[in-house]
Amino acid sequence: xxxxxxxxxxxxxxxxxxxxxxxxxxxxxxxxxxxxxxxxxxxxxxxxxxxxxxxxxxxxxxxxxxxxxxxxxxxxxxxxxxxxxxxxxxxxxxxxxxxxxxxxxxxxxxxxxxxxxxxxxxxxxxxxxxxxxxxxxxxxxxxxxxxxxxxxxxxxxxxxxxxxxxxxxxxxxxxxxxxxxxxxxxxxxxxxxxxxxxxxxxxxxxxxxxxxxxxxxxxxxxxxxxxxxxxxxxxxxxxxxxxxxxxxxxxxxxxxxxxxxxxxxxxxxxxxxxxxxxxxxxxxxxxxxxxxxxxxxxxxxxxxxxxxxx
Numbered sequence: 001x002x003x004x005x006x007x008x009x010x011x012x013x014x015x016x017x018x019x020x021x022x023x024x025x026x027x028x029x030x031x032x033x034x035x036x037x038x039x040x041x042x043x044x045x046x047x048x049x050x051x052x053x054x055x056x057x058x059x060x061x062x063x064x065x066x067x068x069x070x071x072x073x074x075x076x077x078x079x080x081x082x083x084x085x086x087x088x089x090x091x092x093x094x095x096x097x098x099x100x101x102x103x104x105x106x107x108x109x110x111x112x113x114x115x116x117x118x119x120x121x122x123x124x125x126x127x128x129x130x131x132x133x134x135x136x137x138x139x140x141x142x143x144x145x146x147x148x149x150x151x152x153x154x155x156x157x158x159x160x161x162x163x164x165x166x167x168x169x170x171x172x173x174x175x176x177x178x179x180x181x182x183x184x185x186x187x188x189x190x191x192x193x194x195x196x197x198x199x200x201x202x203x204x205x206x207x208x209x210x211x212x213x214x215x216x217x218x219x220x221x222x223x224x225x226x227x228x229x230x231x232x233x234x235x236x237x238x239x240x241x242x243x244x245x246x247x248x249x250x251x252x253x254x255x256x257x258x259x260x261x262x263x264x265x266x267x268x269x270x271x272x273x274x275x276x277x278x279x280x281x282x283x284x285x286x287x288x289x290x291x292x293x294x295x296x297x298x299x300x301x302x303x304x305x306x307x308x309x310x
Contacts, residue, residue, distance in 0.1 A: 009094055009168055009172045010093065010094055011091045011092060011093050011094060011096075011097075011172065012091065012092055012094065012097050012172050012173070012174050012179070012187075013089065013090055013091045013092075013172055013173045013174065014084055014090040014091075014092065014173075014174050014176060014177055014178070015090070015173055015174065015175045015176070016084055016085065016090055016177050017081070017085070017177050017272055017276070024085045024086060027085060028082060028085045028086070031078075031081070031082060031085075031276075031280060032082055034280045034281060034284050035074065035078045035079075035082065035280055035284075037284045037288075038070065038071070038074055038078075038280060038283045038284040039071065039075075041067075041284065041287035041288060041291075042067040042068070042070050042071040042283065042286075042287050043067075043071065044287070045063065045064065045067040045287045045290070045291065045297075046064050046067050046068060046071075048297065048300050048301065048304065049061075049063065049064040050064070051304070052300040052303065052304070054296065054299075054300065055296060055297075055300055058121050058124075058125075058132075058133075058136040058141050059118070059121055059122070059125065060296075061141050061145075062114060062117060062118045062121055062141070062145075063118075063290060065110075065114060065145055065148075066111060066114055066115075066118070066247075066286060067286070067287055068107075069107040069108075069110050069111040069114060070107075070111065070282070070283035070286050070287070071283065072103065072106075072107040073103065073104045073106075073107035073108045073111070073279070073283070074279055074280055074283040074284075076100050076103040076104040076107070076178075077100070077104060077177075077178045077279045077280075078279065078280055080092070080100070080178065081177045081178060081279075084177065092179065094164070097164075097174075097179040098160055098163075098164045098179070100178060100179045101156075101159075101160055101163070101178075101179040101180065101181075102156050102157070102160045104178070104179075104180075104279075105152075105155065105156035105159060105160065106149075106152045106153050106156040107152065108152075108255075108278075109151065109152035109155050109156060109203075109206065110148050110149055110151075110152035111251065112206060112207065112210050112251070112252070112255065113147075113148045113151060113152065113206065113209075113210050114145075114148050115210060115214065115244070115247065115248050115251060115252070116209070116210040116211075116213035116214050116217075117144050117145075117148060117213075118244055119213060119214040119217035119218060119244065119248070120213065120217050121136060122217065122221060122240060122241050122244060123217040123218075123220050123221050123224075124136050125240070126221050126224050126225065126237050126240070126241075127220060127221070127224040151206070155202055155203065155206060158198060158202060159181065159195075159198065159199065159202075159203075162194065162195050162198055163181055163184055163185075163195060166184075166185075166188040166190040166192065166195070167188060167189050167190040168184075168187050168188055168189070169189040170187070170189065171187065172187070173187075174187065176272060176275070177272065177275070177276075178275070178279070180275065181195070181199065182271065207252070207255065207256065210252075211252060214248055218241070218245075221237075221241060224237075225237045225238060243289050243290045243294060246289050247285075247286055247289055247290075250282055250285065251278070251282055254274060254277060254278040254282065255278065257274060258271065258274055258275070258278065
């Protein structure tokens with residue numbers, strides 16, 4: 001990198017979701033609705049799990065943290081994106097851009113690993129139901145969550161440090177609606193091979209580890225379920241896993257599509273839509289998936305509603 005030719009930008013300017021101003025009102029209406037559902041559903045899930053003693057189990061402990069991660073990384077992006085739909089200058093300070101990406105990356109990484117932890121929790125519940133509360137004690141759950149947030153923070157710090165030490169010369173316009181790695185790399189006049197290598201190795205290792213963890217857990221779950229003699233017992237065991245499998249498939253599929261491609265195949269317009277999906281839609285869907293298909297959550301909601309009217 002030739003530092004003599006390197007411009008020092010104090011801010012970046014987002015080009016936003018679309019160049020068509022006529023779509024802004026429609027987009028704003030749809031996106032603010034998705035964001036409000038996201039906030040209310042995730043806050044509601046966290047509150048419900050905290051106030052109902054019957055939901056004080058490892059499964060719901062992890063589910064409350066899943067809602068917390070969804071809430072945090074969507075809020076790092078959502079409000080700014082909504083304001084920018086009607087802003088004349090969609091600018092963000094250099095340090096603000098770094099902070100936005102850091103927060104987004106911490107909680108997106110944490111969610112990625114948390115989904116693997118939740119698969120392990122389901123394995124323990126189905127394979128060793130009598131020892132479940134012993135194996136998944138409060139201390140074990142706390143240690144697992146500490147590890148999830150620690151690794152997420154470490155990974156986010158590495159990518160943030162590498163990305164924001166690059167030389168950005170020429171235009172300071174980011175053809176996106178938030179600070180993400182691929183559009184930032186396109187602005188850099190530095191060699192980004194180290195950045196791309198770090199993305200593929202570190203994030204690739206996390207993805208491989210979490211997907212492998214999910215697959216291995218479910219292989220053992222299937223073996224355990226096949227040992228259950230009654231059809232009703234097998235159905236009940238599998239039904240506790242369907243919501244989790246749906247969440248894993250949606251989240252991991254979107255992440256793999258977004259980041260595990262060479263920069264030469266990066267399509268800005270296509271990936272803006274994909275980014276909208278995983279920054280706002282997935283955090284909105286997760287609490288709905290778990291609440292609509294979960295008998296315990298439905299019963300807790302009915303009890304809370306009943307208490308309110310007494």
